[in-house]
Amino acid sequence: MTELRVVPTWRHGHERYYVLLPDGRNIAWYDREAGRVNVLKDARRQEVLRALAPYLTGPVTVGAPPVPTGAELARLALHPDDDLAPNRPGEALILALDRDPTPVRRLRTDQRRRELLAEQAVGDALDRMEPAGWRTLHSVPLPGGGRLHHLLIGPGGVFAFHALHATKHRVRVTDPQVTIGRTPPEPVLGRLRHAADRACLALTTEVHAVLAVVAATAIDIRGALRETRVLDDTDVPSLASLAGVCKPTDIETLYALARDRRTWLRT
Structure with missing residues (x-):
């Protein structure tokens, strides 16, 4: 199993946690305020959730990023x-x-x-x-x-x-x-x-x-x-x-x- 890395960031007052592959590519992120985990590679959903587990603060919605307006x-x-x-x-x-x-x-x-x-x-x-x-x-x-x-x-x-x-x-x-x-x-x-x-x-x-x-x-x-x-x-x-x-x-x-x-x- 490939080890995933979680990187916390702050932007415009919003807290996000990015899930990165060892080569630095982003495959998911957790928006704490929205209570949503956006997953770019659905096949690795369970790995992503395990990596984010220490950072989750409540119920979350998990799925692909919403279609932009x-x-x-x-x-x-x-x-x-x-x-x-x-x-x-x-x-x-x-x-x-x-x-x-x-x-x-x-x-x-x-x-x-x-x-x-x-x-x-x-x-x-x-x-x-x-x-x-x-x-x-x-x-x-x-x-x-x-x-x-x-x-x-x-x-x-x-x-x-x-x-x-x-x-x-x-x-x-x-x-x-x-x-x-x-x-x-x-x-x-x-x-x-x-x-x-x-x-x-x-x-x-x-x-x-x-x-x-x-x-x-x-x-x-x-x-x-x-x-x-x-x-x-x-x-x-x-x-x-x-x-x-x-x-x-x-x-x-x-x-x-x-x-x-x-x-x-x-x-």
Whole structure:
């Protein structure tokens, strides 16, 4: 009997155990979260299960890998340089800070670092919605140097997010202007809606604009808001309860389209 080797791996937060032949070829893998053992060589099923026995944590489904969907096939054909899915929250800022670090002797905190903290806080909240059927992309580049901080796709629709750092400040919203503390007002909502409109054009579906305000002492909304939600970052998870707009197949199709960098060139 040929000895099989089990190699554990982690990818995008998912734990998998690959079963390899002595020459390194893969003949099976165990997806612990899905509770499934995918076997490429059915004749060796029992050998595979014996090798995986110490790693199995409960009942499992055993069989050939499921037939990939259209969205999965599109993902497999996507060149890594064009795949936005690996982007971390604040990816563009992380790269900018790596290229041009904050001077050691600088007295004031680099604004980019505050913005990064905001994007990371909102991005982490969005990523935690995945078990409820939502998919998230971060730091989506737009032609001309702009970007979407986050794009959320799920049962309740598609949402374009802008994360606003406002720690220990009061935020006043008078559409389209947003004022943080005593700083001059800026047309943040107008720019956000424009970015959402560009996403709508790229994905050919309705995209809702959401301003997520991070760690403000208070949010003062004066007057009606036009086609925009303004949320405290602690309220972001409440969007997970929305449903009735996109089916699971629609979500995966939109996600596959949105993760392709080339999709955004049409905006």
